[in-house]
Amino acid sequence: MIAFRRPDGRSLLLNSVAVVVSVLFGLMAVVLPWWFVVALLILPIGLLVSALFPEMGLVLVVVLVSGLLPEAMTPSISAGPGKLQAHEIVMVLLTVIGAFRVRERGLLSVRWLQPVYAILLCAFIGSVVGLVYSGAQMRDLLQEVRIQGYWLLAPMSVVLIQDAKALKRFIVGILIVSFLISVAVLLQFFFNIKILSTARVENLNTLTESYSDVTRSTAGGAIYWIIFSVFIATVGAAFRSISRWIVVPLVLVMAGAIVVSFGRGIWISMLMGAILLGWMTFRGKGVFTVSVLTVVLSVSTVGALATVKPRIIEVAIDRVISTTKEGDPNSSLGWRLNEANYAWVSLSRSPVIGIGFGVAYKPLERLNGTDADFGLMRYIHNSFLGVWLKMGLLGLLAVLWIGAQTLYMGWDLSHRAVHPGCKRLAATVVASFTVPLITSMTQPEWLAPAGVTYFALMIGILAVASRLDKLAASGVMSDLRAKNVSRSGIHPVSAR
Known part of the structure; x- marks a missing residue:
């Protein structure tokens, strides 16, 4: 005979709430657009998870900054002359x-x-310089300077990731997000559709030829999280902390996303980061192993993509060869050199304090015959010149301080750490941090939301790993003291 238990008040309340919410969303689905209903459902859940597990809130920031969710599904709040975007609301x-x-x-x-x-x-x-000295418009100034507020993610991560379990949840979350971004990039490549709001999806053009049948699909600054995930998954597989059955398909998908971005600077800097990771992890043997794995992974990835789009092999080779012709006026390097010339002119007039945020450093011009873009008057690819322009010489020194200290202290932690997991994580972060440091010569990573988010969280991860390693070291020392005491035959109580 089946026995029925009388429901208590809590169960009745939860069931009633579930029924009301279901009916409410059902009615809204009839009246409102589907994406708005989905946003109303997903975002509160994300905020609730962020409140219970703050480290996952940091992952949510990465999701929103990377453009994985369509802009139409993310809310914003009007604040003065601008708006607080969804990721900024989560940061608050x-x-x-x-x-x-x-x-x-x-x-x-x-x-x-x-x-x-x-x-x-x-x-x-x-x-202050932009507003008072250069007369910047408040809207333009806030549009640029707000990005520097993302550096607060570094101290946030130090506070919110308080133990090893939280750090593991954060890294697993980043691995999942990187995989989803990679899948989106590949779908963009195969079907010539735009999924990531921060992505570029266009026909691939080189200096020698335009390929109308091959799509260039990028992930914006989220590409660095993909590279970080490739590195950490590979190291995890090497030390058997992650199953190789999981790592192989994961890395192949993410490597495919890196290939179809057709970013030569990304390819070269990632190779340099991988060699550095191999050296830090396995010394000379590691460099050889990384070199072999890079060749095998590149051939396997391009071969797999060629089964769907055979011309990708020809295109990839042409993309690499066209590097030798960079520097022409119509080349990507030529545009960057043109920007640099204008930047040097502005810096020659104000080399110490720069020109400030929200101020144009070059005249209005058309790019490849397109309509003139007023934003390009303030946009510059070279991050270091951009920081110098907008934050002066002290800003440039601060950026160099961040880069040098992170690499030095990360390298030191990877050598002196007691806990092997912290040691390997430090090596992975240093190698991953190196990649955008190199590409910052040709990409505005220090002035872009995704770039600053990445740098800040990498610093936070290293700080957390250093703290956890100190706790592990103190535990090891306590165990050693206890063993020495027991071997001496002296009871801890009687020793007092």
Whole structure:
């Protein structure tokens, strides 16, 4: 005989809420656009998860900055002359959560974060210079300087990722997000559709030929998370902390996304980062292993893509060969050199304080016969020149401080760490951090949302790994002391 248990008040309440919510969303689906209904359902869940597991809130920021969710599905709030975007709203929420979680004294004054605070100060100075000295429009100024606020993700991650389990959840979340971004990039490539709001989807053009049947599909700044995930998955497989049955398809999909981006700077800098990772992890043997794996992975990935689009082999070779002709006026390097010439003229007039945020450094011009874009008067590909222009010489020094300190302290942590997981994570972050450092010569990573987000979270991960390793080292020392005491025959109580 079946026995029925009388429902309690909590069960009745939850069931009633579920029924009401279902009916409400059903009615809204009839009246409102589908994407708006989906946004109303997904975003509250994401915010709830962020409140319960703040480290996943950081992953949500990466999702939103990378453009994985369509802009139509993400809310924004009007704030003065601009709007708070969805990822900025999440950052405000995480800041509030972090304020209640700061328990450890000196947590936010660690050495890792010092250059971050310096660049935030330089961003403030650049705002004053742009507004007072150069007469920038408030809307243009806020559009640029708000991106520097993303550096706050570094201290946020130090506060929100408080233990090894939280760090693992964050990394697993990044792996999943990177895989989804890679799938989106490949779908863009195969079907010539735009999925990522920050992506470029266009016919591939080189200096020698235009390929109307081959699509160039990019992930914007999210490409660096894909590279980080490739590195961390590969190291995990090498040390058997991640199943190779999971790593192989994961890496192949992400490698495919990197290939179809057709970014020569990305290819070269990733290779350099991979060699550095091999050296830091396995020394000389690692460099040889990485070289072999790179060849095998490249051939396998291009071969797999060629089964669907056979011309990709020819295109990839042409893309590499066309590098020798860069520097012509119509080449991508030629455009960057033209930007640099204008930048040097502006810097020669104000080399110390720069021209500030929201200020044009070059005249209005058309790009390849397209309509003139007023935003291009302030846009510059070379990040280092861009930082110097907008934040002055102190801003440039702050950026160089961030790069040098992160690489040096990350390298040091990868050698002195007691915990093997922290040691390998530090090596992976250093190798991954190197990639955008190199491409910043030709890409505005220090001035773009995705780039600043990546740099800030990489610094935060290293700071967290350093803290966790210190805890592990103190535990090891405690165990050694206990063993020495027991071997001496002295009881801890009697020793007092």
